[in-house]
Amino acid sequence: xxxxxxxxxxxxxxxxxxxxxxxxxxxxxxxxxxxxxxxxxxxxxxxxxxxxxxxxxxxxxxxxxxxxxxxxxxxxxxxxxxxxxxxxxxxxxxxxxxxxxxxxxxxxxxxxxxxxxxxxxxxxxxxxxxxxxxxxxxxxxxxxxxxxxxxxxxxxxxxxxxxxxxxxxxxxxxxx
Amino acid sequence: xxxxxxxxxxxxxxxxxxxxxxxxxxxxxxxxxxxxxxxxxxxxxxxxxxxx
Numbered sequence: 152x153x154x155x156x157x158x159x160x161x162x163x164x165x166x167x168x169x170x171x172x173x174x175x176x177x178x179x180x181x182x183x184x185x186x187x188x189x190x191x192x193x194x195x196x197x198x199x200x201x202x203x204x205x206x207x208x209x210x211x212x213x214x215x216x217x218x219x220x221x222x223x224x225x226x227x228x229x230x231x232x233x234x235x236x237x238x239x240x241x242x243x244x245x246x247x248x249x250x251x252x253x254x255x256x257x258x259x260x261x262x263x264x265x266x267x268x269x270x271x272x273x274x275x276x277x278x279x280x281x282x283x284x285x286x287x288x289x290x291x292x293x294x295x296x297x298x299x300x301x302x303x304x305x306x307x308x309x310x311x312x313x314x315x316x317x318x319x320x321x322x323x324x325x326x327x
Numbered sequence: 328x329x330x331x332x333x334x335x336x337x338x339x340x341x342x343x344x345x346x347x348x349x350x351x352x353x354x355x356x357x358x359x360x361x362x363x364x365x366x367x368x369x370x371x372x373x374x375x376x377x378x379x
Contacts, residue, residue, distance in 0.1 A: 247349040256360060264357040271342040271350035301332050303339060 224260060228253055232267050348375055 193199055227249065234246025250264055331375040342350070351373035 240346060243342070243346050244349055247346065247353050249347075251353045254360065258361055261357045261361045261363070265354060265363075268350040268357070269356040271347050272354060272372075307366060 221257075221260075224253060224255060228260070228263060228267075235267060235270070348372060 185271055231246045231249035231253065234242050234249060237243055237246070247268070253260075253264065255261060351369045352370055355365050355373045357363075
């Protein structure tokens, strides 16, 4: 029923037919003309200057709040970092817990936390954790024959190199 | 300054396992906040000692 009635009243015609490129352009021109008719005179009034002042004040307040937050963050981070630098384990844990409590979505602030934890996590201490592996399990102390490995080739020990060299020389002399 | 540096070096040299686990947890949480990838071994270290 509605279709017939609407068709009869011409209310179901396509919106694009009414808002074609030519219509839209004229609508835009009308809108700009209307805006210009009151905006340009309004921009010359003290009221407009007042609005601009309020906007500037809001921006300044936002910037000040943000800087203040950052400053407080860095103070807390510095305090926490000082605790982690302690030689006392309990104090280190307190410092790390404080670092853990610092929330931030700022990349530089999180880089700071990363650097602070790398001290404990970066075994190579080279600032690059991509080449790191977990610390190896403690191994047994090598026995007397531990230096003789690798396809029969004797490997010099870390300590007592001269003694090892003399022994190698004697063994070589005995086999000739 | 030099004393601090010495303290830091010695702390970095021999951190206890408990401290390393705590540092790993801080690191994992920090990486999560900025959507940065964390090496798997750090995640594993952070999960050690957690109740299953």
